[in-house]
Amino acid sequence: MKTAPLALFDSVRGCPKEIPHNEKLLSLKYESLDYDNSENQLFLEEERRMSFLGFKCLEISRWVICGLIGFLTGLIACCIDIAVENLAGLKYYVVKQNIEKFTEVGGLSISLILWAVLNSAFVMVGAVIVAFFEPGAAGSGIPQIKCYLNGVKIPRVVRLKTLVVKVCGVICSVAGGLAVGKEGPMIHSGAVVAAGVSQGRSTSLKKDFKIFEYFRRDTEKRDFVSAGAAAGVSAAFGAPVGGVLFSLEEGASFWNQMLTWRIFFASMISTFTLNFFLSIYNNKPGDLSSPGLINFGRFESDSVAYNLYEIPLFIVMGAAGGLLGALFNTLNYWLTIFRIRYVHRPCLQVMEAMLVAAVTATVSFAMIYFSNDCQPLGPDQSEDYPLQLFCADGEYNSMATAFFNTPERSVRSLFHNPPGSYNPLTLSLFTLTYFFLACWTYGLTVSAGVFIPSLLIGAAWGRLFGILLAVWAVPGKYALMGAAAQLGGIVRMTLSLTVIMVEATGNVTYGLPIMLVLLTAKIVGDYFVEGLYDIHIKLQSVPFLHLEAPATSHWLTAREVMGAPVTCFNRIEKVGTIVDVLSNTSTNHNGFPVVVPVAICGLILRSQLIVLLKHKVFVELARSRLTQRKLQLKDFRDAYPRFPPIQSIHVSQDERECMMDLTEFMNPTPYTVPQVYTAFRKDSLCI
Amino acid sequence: MKTAPLALFDSVRGCPKEIPHNEKLLSLKYESLDYDNSENQLFLEEERRMSFLGFKCLEISRWVICGLIGFLTGLIACCIDIAVENLAGLKYYVVKQNIEKFTEVGGLSISLILWAVLNSAFVMVGAVIVAFFEPGAAGSGIPQIKCYLNGVKIPRVVRLKTLVVKVCGVICSVAGGLAVGKEGPMIHSGAVVAAGVSQGRSTSLKKDFKIFEYFRRDTEKRDFVSAGAAAGVSAAFGAPVGGVLFSLEEGASFWNQMLTWRIFFASMISTFTLNFFLSIYNNKPGDLSSPGLINFGRFESDSVAYNLYEIPLFIVMGAAGGLLGALFNTLNYWLTIFRIRYVHRPCLQVMEAMLVAAVTATVSFAMIYFSNDCQPLGPDQSEDYPLQLFCADGEYNSMATAFFNTPERSVRSLFHNPPGSYNPLTLSLFTLTYFFLACWTYGLTVSAGVFIPSLLIGAAWGRLFGILLAVWAVPGKYALMGAAAQLGGIVRMTLSLTVIMVEATGNVTYGLPIMLVLLTAKIVGDYFVEGLYDIHIKLQSVPFLHLEAPATSHWLTAREVMGAPVTCFNRIEKVGTIVDVLSNTSTNHNGFPVVVPVAICGLILRSQLIVLLKHKVFVELARSRLTQRKLQLKDFRDAYPRFPPIQSIHVSQDERECMMDLTEFMNPTPYTVPQVYTAFRKDSLCI
Structure with a gap:
């Protein structure tokens, strides 16, 4: 009964995290979050000293x-x-x-x-x-x-x-x-x-x-x-x-x-x-009508209501979004691998970004130039930069609405422009080119997001789908569903994305279809490949733990995955031992069980030990120099979050023979759990 | 180190739950939810047998x-x-x-x-x-x-x-x-x-x-x-x-x-x-415009926008709502105590309900009769049952809009009727009478909710407040804030209520003021008395555990609150011992630690023991009758959720001498936690 919990704490930085699979194994550069004194004696004492008012103060500060x-x-x-x-x-x-x-x-x-x-x-x-x-x-x-x-x-x-x-x-x-x-x-x-x-x-x-x-x-x-x-x-x-x-x-x-x-x-x-x-x-103080950077515009129930029989259509769109999303992610995955191998020098990265920018402009220009989709300029003038180009007077080039505009505005015009603003050819070409452009762009060494391009691609093919169903369709509604499907297919967020989309459209009646679309997109997409963010997390070799344990780990017990022999300390431990264990790079643990002969009695963290070593909190010194001030919680906090590495702490040969009393600093009540996976999802360990 | 976790499990039904404080101590009639086989061997075996498809099936069933x-x-x-x-x-x-x-x-x-x-x-x-x-x-x-x-x-x-x-x-x-x-x-x-x-x-x-x-x-x-x-x-x-x-x-x-x-x-x-x-x-299939039972009507940003300087006013309203809510709750608390003492016979309860109904009608009628607030019947005719009474032709009695109507419609008209639809006297009288009527009504032996009356009271005084501020005010906006304040002051829900109100109004820009109003109402209200639901939970003597532990229990350890001596079983235990322990009404525990000589090795539930006793799963019988079928998870599930009491299970004197092997049925990996309170909030115990 005893070894299992010991093993667990021993492997706080241990093995069950998924092994990253790309060429450069970078894991060592990541630290895990686990600095928390919240259970040890110093902290409890501080809390006991703190008055009711002190607690209130903290709460108010938060x-x-x-x-x-x-x-x-x-x-x-x-x-x-x-x-x-x-x-x-x-x-x-x-x-x-x-x-x-x-x-x-x-x-x-x-x-x-x-x-x-x-x-x-x-x-x-x-x-x-x-x-x-x-x-x-x-x-x-x-x-x-x-x-x-x-x-x-x-x-x-x-x-x-x-x-x-x-x-x-x-x-x-x-x-x-x-x-x-x-x-x-x-x-x-x-x-x-x-x-x-x-x-x-x-x-x-x-x-x-x-x-x-x-x-x-x-x-x-x-x-x-x-x-x-x-x-x-x-x-x-x-x-x-x-x-x-x-x-x-x-x-x-x-x-x-x-x-x-x-x-x-x-x-x-x-x-x-x-x-x-x-x-x-905007010179309209008090008119609180733009709550976000992207504004989907107002979807009124009466103008774009949907019917029960449209729901299967939406689900089909969700599946299409999942497929296209999977394609997008796969292409981007290959591209990213290529970039990791060949485009890792900053100059090259800058040049690639500039190339993409120039290509984007060129492709957009070509599309606009060769498009002959002319639309009359309406009285309500929803275009911000209407390009007449080769259209007749009083008309504008419809392709330019999509390309010659910030993506946010393009999304909005795809959602809301009246039926007939775009012809199907324009939309198909736009979807195709923008898909590849966006795919090429994500992962460039620039600071930029993938939400809007995804929405834009989806809105374009969604609107196209709506036009092809011309009998009933208000294309804006299908543009919205397409946008949701495409975005869901790429990022695979679910609950939050549904709510985000519902809040951005400002119409709760769209909740159910958006949810169904996102659900379908996720199921279909997950069948082929992971979400874009997860792909990039993996490619960066971050030991990310998903909410659900991998199927194979369900019946793993701590005993099975523990490193042996167990690395642990006694409550009163020799400084030399501690330094040696911390310096041992092969067992690069972040937390160590503290044991008394028969059982585990606490958990102490690498960061805590380092602070203790740095302040030379040795039993012998405490006895000889009675005046030395007691180590306080503040010393730990000041060191946070960049604790020095063990190598930077000098411990003399004499000091190596001293003893350290860990009782006061360890967490005397670590959680002991049998199944490994949940314990690594942070909160079970450091509530 | 060993006694603390033991103590904890021993007191699964133990002491730290707050002691109810009303006259009839009814706790014993409540069971706690804790029947879960999810960790024991039988269950793990079933899971192992279950294929991947089986898991998918379960998920789809969910x-x-x-x-x-x-x-x-x-x-x-x-x-x-x-x-x-x-x-x-x-x-x-x-x-x-x-x-x-x-x-x-x-x-x-x-x-x-x-x-x-x-x-x-x-x-x-x-x-x-x-x-x-x-x-x-x-x-x-x-x-x-x-x-x-x-x-x-x-x-x-x-x-x-x-x-x-x-x-x-x-x-x-x-x-x-x-x-x-x-x-x-x-x-x-x-x-x-x-x-x-x-x-x-x-x-x-x-x-x-x-x-x-x-x-x-x-x-x-x-x-x-x-x-x-x-x-x-x-x-x-x-x-x-x-x-x-x-x-x-x-x-x-x-x-x-x-x-x-x-x-x-x-x-x-x-x-x-x-x-x-x-x-x-409503003969408008596909027009999905009534997503809920209560419909606040559409609040358009442009018509009822608010300004920064109005936020302090809203906060004042929140404080008022907290005060009025506390008053409501206090009155209702006294009334409920009175009812528990004197109105507990069904006939009396029915008569009280009828009396309240009659009084409500009488008071309403009197209010309408003596009101002289006549309003012209508008062309848009928002009243459903306009009462002319003593008003001139083409006018209607404004008090009747509030009283002669279902509460939902009254709320809506208070939110949306144009400025001037109600005069201040009408609103004051309405608030006053409805406040006491609603307070008297809640707790009657009828099936009914307090949300709408709260909203109605708040909408009425909120609108009144808006009218008195006449300079800027669109009264509907203040009616909304008043409604939120009053409801928050009574029920003290926070996060969910904010979102509910925002969704019901369909306008996210109201989010911040509604949140501030609810927050203020809760803080002010909590200063005086608990929320209405919590009061009623206490009055029913339910051992309810709040999210936050009571301040005094923060540093309690399991050791301090445990019952002594610890009640526990050996892995192989005599049937007689088990029956005696289960029958002992003074230690009415629902979970028992299972121990081997040096340490705790599992946790078994009363319900599980009862099923075992009922099926006579004794070591001796298993040996003698080899044909006896093995106890399956199904036997536990079939008994759920109404396990027979121990008294109904007959165990002969011979059987008392038999042994039971609990290994297979206990949860071998109970959570062991040091601080008591969190362990009792169910999920730490039965994730």
């Missing part, structure tokens, strides 16, 4: 922090939105002028070059800052945040520098006309804001504000980071509830009501802040 | 069951809605005719008597079936479901008979004009449907359909019941996400993604079913 997180995240979203709108607006204005100038006189190739150069220039800036200053800011950041919430810390993922690069990078890549969105990066940004605000200090700025010190441990920090991620989702899609569910879906194992409420609060504040500042920016 | 739960719950909601609309419509039509007849000729007292008699008749039927046939159907059922999800089983709360009585009862009480709503009971109805469908049999009908036998254990059943409760919320308010959060808030400790998604599915199906059938009933 709320204040969450409010701040929401506010700052909303503000960042607002800045990104305004910057992108202005830069993209300027770009499209210049190019439009140029095209109009050359349409009549000939020489449109100059316009093409202008467009391609502008795009490449923006993207170059974006790629350079990412590739050279902070590679961690590449991509959407969602895989990284998923990992963080899962309990695996990827270095520098929540630093202020990452945030700055991320924000500037996303502005450049969206303004640069890549097939990307600015929504995914918001989630990462929110998480960084949360990690920074809650710790009251910044490593990038080397500044410690001496506030919120109580929260300097992994469990508290992770809670705030989940609030930040939720605030990010909320600001991105105007979906506060979706944000909460996203955090729960990705991060939570143990439901905590107060935490959930605080997360919700952060989300609410975030969307409100964005809405409020955007309303001021 | 989805099918959830779909069925949603469908049936939606259908029930639909029936209730149609029945109430028709009965109430008929009643109001008859009374209106009568009033119109007598307004001119005098003799309105006859109308009053007619109204009072009609009300009392309806209520009599509702009260009789509840009081005489199924007292468990009284009230909203939300306290009972909260308890069930908390792990305490109140007898007969999820029986089919309870459902039938509940549905008929709620129709009668709403049609009878009581100050009640039909929304709370939907939650109970959904839960009963779930418990019935998922078990594939009905005790009330004495029918076993021999399906879904795998789900006959507490954990599975509770999961389905939470889905049912969510479906109920969803149908009641058209709030599927709110339903999910309600279930999580009340029920969940451990976040399970698949479960949450199934709950969401049930909720979606439920609101869709209701919507679909109502649209057919």
Whole structure:
């Protein structure tokens, strides 16, 4: 009965995590989140000293922090939105002028070059800052945040520098006309804001504000980071509830009501802040009508109601989304492998990004140029940059609505433009080209998300599907379902995505069909290949633990997977032994059981031992130097989260003979569990 | 190190649950949910035998069951809605005719008597079936479901008979004009449907359909019941996400993604079913515009936008709601104590209900009669039963809009009627009378909910507040905030209520103010007295465990609260010992540790021991009668959930000397935890 729990704690960093399968085995660069003093004697003493008021104070601080997180995240979203709108607006204005100038006189190739150069220039800036200053800011950041919430810390993922690069990078890549969105990066940004605000200090700025010190441990920090991620989702899609569910879906194992409420609060504040500042920016203060970066526009029940017999059609669309998503993911997987092998030098990465930007401009231009889908300019003028090109006066080029526009606006026009705004050929060509462009773009060394391109591809083929069913169809409704299907097929999020989509459309009656579509897309897609984020997590060799244990591990007991012999310490242990065990790179454990002769009596962490060694908390020294101040919880907190490696701690030969008393510092009541897998999902270990 | 975990399991039914404080100590009639074989050898063997396909099948069954739960719950909601609309419509039509007849000729007292008699008749039927046939159907059922999800089983709360009585009862009480709503009971109805469908049999009908036998254990059943409760919320308010959060808030400790998604599915199906059938009933098939029983009507952003400076006003309203809610709860608490002491005979209960119905009619009539608030009949005719009474032609009595109407419609008219529809005096009088009527009504022996009356009271004073601020105010917006404040002050739900309100209004921009209002109402209210449901749970002496441990118990260890001496069994135990321990009423434990000489090696439940004794699974018999079939999991499942008491099992003197081998049936890997409180929140014990 005794060995099983021992084995478990011995293998806190142990084997059952899935073995990464790509060429470079990078696992060692990741730490797992497990620094928590919450059970040891020092902590309990502190808690006992703390008055009722002290607890209230802590609780209020948590709320204040969450409010701040929401506010700052909303503000960042607002800045990104305004910057992108202005830069993209300027770009499209210049190019439009140029095209109009050359349409009549000939020489449109100059316009093409202008467009391609502008795009490449923006993207170059974006790629350079990412590739050279902070590679961690590449991509959407969602895989990284998923990992963080899962309990695996990827270095520098929540630093202020990452945030700055991320924000500037996303502005450049969206303004640069890549097939990307600015929504995914918001989630990462929110998480960084949360990690920074809650710790009251910044490593990038080397500044410690001496506030919120109580929260300097992994469990508290992770809670705030989940609030930040939720605030990010909320600001991105105007979906506060979706944000909460996203955090729960990705991060939570143990439901905590107060935490959930605080997360919700952060989300609410975030969307409100964005809405409020955007309303001021748009000179309509108080008109809170843009709760998110992407706005699906209003779907009114009466205009786009659906009928029972349409539900099977939606399910078919879900299946199609799953298939296309799987194709997308497979292509992107191969591409990413290629990139890992051949495109790992920063210069190459920047050049690839610029190439993609130029190609995107060229392909878009060609599509617009050869399209002959002319539509009359309506009185309500929903186009922002209508291109007449070779159309008759009073008409505009329909292909340009999709290509000559920020992706967010294109999505909206696919959802809402009246029937007949696009002809089927335009939509097919657009779907095809955008699919490959988006697939090529994801994984570039720029900061950018995949949500909007997915929605756009799906909206295009969904609308096409709607047009082909012309008898009943309001194509906008099918565009929405297609968007959901495609996005679901690519990212495979479920619960949270349903709620996000429902909140973004602002119409609860779409809940059921959206849910069915996402469910189908996930089932079909999972049959072929994993979700895009999971693929990238695997390719980065992060030991990510999914919610469900792999089927084969269901009956594994700790005894079966434990490393033998068991590495453990006595309650009073020789310093030399501890140093040797910690220095042993072959058993790179993060937690060690503490035993008395007959049984386990506690668990002590590597980080705690390192602090103890650093402060030389040896029994002998305590006896000889009575004046030495007692080690306090603060010493642990100050060291968090970057504990020095064992190699940097000098222990003399004499000191190696001293003894250390671990009683006060160990967690005397570790959870002992028989089944391995659940124990590794963080919360069972560090509630 | 050994005694602590032993102590814990010994006191599975032990002391730290709060001691109930009312006069009749009823605790013994409640069982706790803890029947779960999921860890013992029999179960693991079954799982090992089960193929991959078998697991898939189970998973699909779970989805099918959830779909069925949603469908049936939606259908029930639909029936209730149609029945109430028709009965109430008929009643109001008859009374209106009568009033119109007598307004001119005098003799309105006859109308009053007619109204009072009609009300009392309806209520009599509702009260009789509840009081005489199924007292468990009284009230909203939300306290009972909260308890069930908390792990305490109140007898007969999820029986089919309870459902039938509940549905008929709620129709009668709403049609009878009581100050009640039909929304709370939907939650109970959904839960009963779930418990019935998922078990594939009905005790009330004495029918076993021999399906879904795998789900006959507490954990599975509770999961389905939470889905049912969510479906109920969803149908009641058209709030599927709110339903999910309600279930999580009340029920969940451990976040399970698949479960949450199934709950969401049930909720979606439920609101869709209701919507679909109502649209057919209203002859507008496909117009899915009534997703819930209560429909707040559409709040458009542009017409009722709020400004930043209004948020403090909303917070003040929240505080007012908290105060009024505390007053409501305190009055109702005294009233309930009075009822427990003096009104416990069914006849008395029926008479009280009839009295309240008659008084409600009388008070309403008096208010309408003495009111002189006449409003012009608008062209859009939002009143369903406009009463002219003593108003001029083309005008109607404004007080009658509030009193002479189903509460749902009154709420809607308070939210949406244009400014000026009510004068302040009308609103004040209405608030005052309805407050006391609702307070008197809650706790009557009828099946009815408190959501709608709370909303109505709050909407009335909120609108009043809005009118008094006349400068800026659109009163409808303040009515909404008042409604939220009052409801929050009474029931103290937080997260789920915010989402429910947001979904019911269909406008996410109201999220932040509603959240702030509910938060304030809860903080202010909690300062004085608990929430209404918690009060009633306490008054019923249910050992309910809140999410947070009481402050004093934070540092309790199992050792400190354990009963001594520890009651435990050996792995091979004498039958006589087991029978004696189980029969000992002073240590009425439900779970017993199984020990080998040095340590705990498992946990066995009372229910399991009883099945073993009943089937005489004794070591000696197994040896002598080799042909005896081995005890299977099915035997445990068939006995679930009503295991016979130990007294009903006959064990002869010879048999008492036999031995039982518990190894195969015990849970060999119980969780051992040091802090007591969390262990009692069910999921740590029976994940």
